Amino acid sequence: MKNLFCCSQSRKIQWRITRARSALERRAVVVAYQTHDLIGTHQRNIILAQHLMFKVAPIIQCQTLKLMNALASDYYGRIYLTSNSFLIKLLIEFVKKDQTDSIKRKNAIGTLQKLSLHKQSQIWMLDNNIIYVALTILQREKFILSEYTYEYITALIMNLSLSSRGRDALSMNKKLAFEVLFELIEYPNDQIRIFINGTLYSMFSNIELRDYANQLNIPQKLTKLLPVIEEKFKKQIQYMIEKLESNEDDNDQSQMEDDNDLDDLEDEEECLVDDDDEDELDNNDMVVGEELLMNEFALENEQAEQQRLLMESSMQRELQQRTIYQEQMRDSQIEKMPVRCKDYFLSFNLEGPFIVDSLAQFNDNQKHMQLQTQAFVSRPKVPRTPPIQQYNYQH
Numbered sequence: 237m238k239n240l241f242c243c244s245q246s247r248k249i250q251w252r253i254t255r256a257r258s259a260l261e262r263r264a265v266v267v268a269y270q271t272h273d274l275i276g277t278h279q280r281n282i283i284l285a286q287h288l289m290f291k292v293a294p295i296i297q298c299q300t301l302k303l304m305n306a307l308a309s310d311y312y313g314r315i316y317l318t319s320n321s322f323l324i325k326l327l328i329e330f331v332k333k334d335q336t337d338s339i340k341r342k343n344a345i346g347t348l349q350k351l352s353l354h355k356q357s358q359i360w361m362l363d364n365n366i367i368y369v370a371l372t373i374l375q376r377e378k379f380i381l382s383e384y385t386y387e388y389i390t391a392l393i394m395n396l397s398l399s400s401r402g403r404d405a406l407s408m409n410k411k412l413a414f415e416v417l418f419e420l421i422e423y424p425n426d427q428i429r430i431f432i433n434g435t436l437y438s439m440f441s442n443i444e445l446r447d448y449a450n451q452l453n454i455p456q457k458l459t460k461l462l463p464v465i466e467e468k469f470k471k472q473i474q475y476m477i478e479k480l481e482s483n484e485d486d487n488d489q490s491q492m493e494d495d496n497d498l499d500d501l502e503d504e505e506e507c508l509v510d511d512d513d514e515d516e517l518d519n520n521d522m523v524v525g526e527e528l529l530m531n532e533f534a535l536e537n538e539q540a541e542q543q544r545l546l547m548e549s550s551m552q553r554e555l556q557q558r559t560i561y562q563e564q565m566r567d568s569q570i571e572k573m574p575v576r577c578k579d580y581f582l583s584f585n586l587e588g589p590f591i592v593d594s595l596a597q598f599n600d601n602q603k604h605m606q607l608q609t610q611a612f613v614s615r616p617k618v619p620r621t622p623p624i625q626q627y628n629y630q631h
Contacts, residue, residue: 247299249274253306253313264548266307270316271546275303277320289326294340301330301343308350318351324360327351332369337382349388352395359401367396367405367413374416383425390420390431397438406435407444414452421461426468433472440479455480 256262276284288300307313317323327344334341348366351357370389373381396402406413420432439445449455458477462470
């Protein structure tokens with residue numbers, strides 16, 4: 237009964253994000269959770285996050301990871317979750333420990349992918365060997381992974397591959413990387429193919445990886461794909477072949493990457509996708525949900541007004557800081573980006589949480605050009621949290 241009560245509370249806390257009636261309401265909830273360190277990411281409270289992830293009943297672990305995944309879908313949520321490197325380590329340890337395609341691990345992977353928009357988070361992830369962990373999952377479980385896991389884990393690898401540190405990590409695991417990634421180059425899901433192609437293109441900026449690809453006859457294999465591959469992917473393959481033939485050095489882009497953080501995107505205005513799945517509760521006439529929160533935790537009028545003013549002040553302060561940062565970035569970012577890199581990733585039409593690094597900074601004119609490109613790919617959005625049903629794809 238205690239576990240059901242706690243799980244009901246955590247689910248409603250999550251619903252206040254995923255079922256918010258507006259983007260403003262969602263943002264206010266996330267900022268409140270951040271301000272009061274709801275799940276214990278701050279240094280003094282990190283033992284709470286560790287307890288919720290590893291030392292409570294599975295049903296509460298599941299709701300905790302769902303909440304993290306929902307928080308990571310919001311810019312301020314990502315700021316909150318990346319305030320402590322140890323939380324990144326905990327998430328990676330959880331992914332390593334849970335060797336099943338469970339709803340808990342899906343949410344942990346989804347959270348890591350969204351947090352990989354932060355440059356500092358990328359460094360922490362790479363320090364904890366996330367590239368090897370992700371590649372190992374793709375190799376070990378390739379016949380049993382859900383589409384959600386495939387999409388988010390390949391997007392995570394691509395995000396990391398866009399930095400020189402990430403390419404160095406891929407170089408350290410180059411045999412496994414090429415074995416796993418090239419096998420997915422004709423995967424039937426377009427989004428996954430985009431992430432795989434983007435990763436390979438980034439890898440070919442590294443001299444060691446480019447030389448290794450030539451040893452494996454990757455250019456010839458890519459050339460053979462051109463006559464049979466769908467038209468929308470031909471430009472990507474052609475750019476990859478040209479990259480393999482170039483003499484570009486990985487170090488040419490390193491300074492640009494080191495100067496910039498990744499996560500300066502405006503979040504979408506739509507409500508997050510909710511996910512009622514197999515852990516539905518048997519309430520047994522318990523008071524649950526909003527009624528429970530209002531009965532047990534609602535503030536009185538004066539306290540509620542103080543709380544509202546605190547949240548508004550916090551949101552306004554961070555919005556001002558973020559606006560200044562974005563204006564500085566927009567003035568210089570596109571000019572720094574190599575022309576071929578811009579053209580290539582324009583052909584990918586990367587969206588939402590998967591726009592990373594320099595790719596986030598296209599202005600309105602460049603977005604208009606993107607709509608005109610022949611390689612524009614129209615595709616559904618990846619669900620923010622794992623859906624109710626998952627289907628296995630064998631290949």
